Amino acid sequence: MSSTKNDTRVDTKSADFEKRSRQMVDRLTEIKNEEERIRQCGGAKAIEAQHKKGRLTARERIAKLIDPKTEFFELGLYAAYEMYEEWGGAPAAGTITGLAHVSGRRVMIIANDATVKAGAFFPMTAKKVIRAQNIAIENHIPTIYLVDSAGVFLPLQEDVFPDTDDFGRVFRNNAVMSAMGIPQITAIMGMCVAGGAYLPVMCDKILMTEGSGLFLAGPALVQAAIGQKTSAEDLGGAQMHAQISGTIDFREPDDDACIKRLRALLDKIGQPGGAPFDHKTAAAPKHPGEEIYGIFSADAGKQYDMREIIARIVDKSEFEEYRAEYGQTVLCGYARIGGWSVGIVANQKKSVTVAAPGTGDKRIEFGGVIYTESADKAARFILDCNQNLVPLVFLHDVNGFMVGKEAEWSGIIRAGAKMVNAVANSVVPKLTVICGGSFGAGHYAMCGKAYDPRFIFAWPTARYAVMGGDAAAGTLVEIKIKQLEREGKKLSDAEKKELYETTRATYEHQTDPRYAAARLWVDAIIDPARTREALIEALESAALNPHVAEFKTGVLQT
Numbered sequence: 001m002s003s004t005k006n007d008t009r010v011d012t013k014s015a016d017f018e019k020r021s022r023q024m025v026d027r028l029t030e031i032k033n034e035e036e037r038i039r040q041c042g043g044a045k046a047i048e049a050q051h052k053k054g055r056l057t058a059r060e061r062i063a064k065l066i067d068p069k070t071e072f073f074e075l076g077l078y079a080a081y082e083m084y085e086e087w088g089g090a091p092a093a094g095t096i097t098g099l100a101h102v103s104g105r106r107v108m109i110i111a112n113d114a115t116v117k118a119g120a121f122f123p124m125t126a127k128k129v130i131r132a133q134n135i136a137i138e139n140h141i142p143t144i145y146l147v148d149s150a151g152v153f154l155p156l157q158e159d160v161f162p163d164t165d166d167f168g169r170v171f172r173n174n175a176v177m178s179a180m181g182i183p184q185i186t187a188i189m190g191m192c193v194a195g196g197a198y199l200p201v202m203c204d205k206i207l208m209t210e211g212s213g214l215f216l217a218g219p220a221l222v223q224a225a226i227g228q229k230t231s232a233e234d235l236g237g238a239q240m241h242a243q244i245s246g247t248i249d250f251r252e253p254d255d256d257a258c259i260k261r262l263r264a265l266l267d268k269i270g271q272p273g274g275a276p277f278d279h280k281t282a283a284a285p286k287h288p289g290e291e292i293y294g295i296f297s298a299d300a301g302k303q304y305d306m307r308e309i310i311a312r313i314v315d316k317s318e319f320e321e322y323r324a325e326y327g328q329t330v331l332c333g334y335a336r337i338g339g340w341s342v343g344i345v346a347n348q349k350k351s352v353t354v355a356a357p358g359t360g361d362k363r364i365e366f367g368g369v370i371y372t373e374s375a376d377k378a379a380r381f382i383l384d385c386n387q388n389l390v391p392l393v394f395l396h397d398v399n400g401f402m403v404g405k406e407a408e409w410s411g412i413i414r415a416g417a418k419m420v421n422a423v424a425n426s427v428v429p430k431l432t433v434i435c436g437g438s439f440g441a442g443h444y445a446m447c448g449k450a451y452d453p454r455f456i457f458a459w460p461t462a463r464y465a466v467m468g469g470d471a472a473a474g475t476l477v478e479i480k481i482k483q484l485e486r487e488g489k490k491l492s493d494a495e496k497k498e499l500y501e502t503t504r505a506t507y508e509h510q511t512d513p514r515y516a517a518a519r520l521w522v523d524a525i526i527d528p529a530r531t532r533e534a535l536i537e538a539l540e541s542a543a544l545n546p547h548v549a550e551f552k553t554g555v556l557q558t
Contacts, residue, residue: 055189103267106544128520146187193217213236313337327374349368370398371410392428400441429454
């Protein structure tokens with residue numbers, strides 16, 4: 001294979017390719033079916049109730065708002081997945097967020113879903129809205145709020161109200177975004193009460209439909225607090241706010257008129273200068289993205305060539321590989337995705353035979369493991385991308401850093417610290433895709449969630465935790481057995497096996513990408529064949545922010 005171009009073709013007729021394809025399609029089908037269930041929101045009865053009020057559902061509003069023949073790139077769909085079951089669940093955390101084009105402008109949409117507990121804020125609802133706002137802040141994306149919410153879900157108020165990633169942060173972000181010059185438009189299309197009433201008023205423009213309500217306290221609470229009797233319309237209806245309080249900018253008769261006005265307003269927003277990242281006309285890869293299904297292996301014991309994955313993501317399948325013969329378990333190189341210049345840092349899953357430093361003796365380096373040379377190379381490459389204003393893309397399938405005497409003597413901790421430092425201090429946009437495993441400190445070095453990637457996506461095959469399921473289960477069971485032995489209890493082999501299987505099943509459930517997406521550790525679970533499209537969406541969003549900070553690393557291990 002050339003160090004700059006991947007013109008090879010995999011054997012798409014081989015039994016191994018077909019088996020891997022079937023496994024990926026089965027997994028993807030399971031994920032897509034689950035997504036469709038989540039998109040049913042609060043269910044048919046709740047949707048019918050919304051329609052009886054003369055209102056569209058959140059998803060119907062979004063479908064009408066976005067430009068024809070464009071797609072809504074949803075983020076956080078799995079938020080709150082399998083959570084709050086004692087309260088009947090909260091599909092998608094009762095709010096819908098994602099990127100779209102409205103009147104030709106790329107925007108972030110944040111829409112309350114009134115079919116889920118009247119759009120009330122659960123703990124994960126606040127975190128999901130804040131995550132969407134943070135993406136908008138980092139990338140300077142104009143933001144549209146479609147408000148239809150009963151406010152805080154009171155039974156869980158202690159987990160919604162007080163902390164830095166809770167409800168109040170939403171309004172703080174409104175103020176910060178305004179100060180940064182990021183356009184924000186709110187359409188009140190239902191209830192907007194209590195603390196939530198601050199959100200629209202802190203935005204640039206406020207639209208409100210007839211029959212909606214905007215007030216700090218509803219009629220019942222006003223009567224209980226001060227004994228005053230009033231109707232919802234007199235207290236905070238659209239006419240009152242348009243004619244008396246002067247709070248709203250546009251009063252609209254219904255959802256359709258409100259959406260039409262939103263589109264007209266977006267059409268007239270100015271176009272700021274873009275980021276200084278290089279962009280050329282996009283060119284398709286030479287190979288179809290669907291071939292990724294048969295190339296990739298989710299089996300930790302199986303090998304595959306990550307270069308073949310890259311060849312199905314990047315323009316023309318061209319990859320200018322950096323130091324191709326050194327530190328081969330991490331691939332680094334330059335490419336274009338959708339015309340955008342990028343630097344790619346990817347874990348190589350093929351094991352290689354190399355000469356050991358100092359001795360020249362041959363040794364095998366295992367695919368998916370970061371060795372000292374790999375970390376050194378990656379750190380240097382990341383520094384170069386920052387120097388030359390090249391956004392970074394990280395493709396994960398990593399077991400972690402190499403351990404053992406030889407690794408420690410080679411300075412693996414020092415090299416790993418250098419790589420982590422470079423990732424942490426990078427100022428160019430960082431985009432992360434978790435393809436397979438993402439374990440331990442390898443997750444950090446490859447720009448995991450804690451290292452502020454602008455976007456973080458996962459394939460259905462993603463797994464991430466401190467360590468793999470087998471190793472974790474073995475460790476946890478050993479600890480438990482020793483604890484029981486200290487208490488005078490001795491387990492039979494059958495009991496040990498049952499304990500192991502139970503522990504492993506629990507651990508494996510927690511490493512599932514849906515578990516991570518439920519907690520917003522990933523922004524979206526994506527189809528591997530559409531990785532390129534997801535990255536283009538992210539790169540075009542990142543390019544809206546023209547500001548790139550000065551790059552500094554502080555004390556760097558050498």
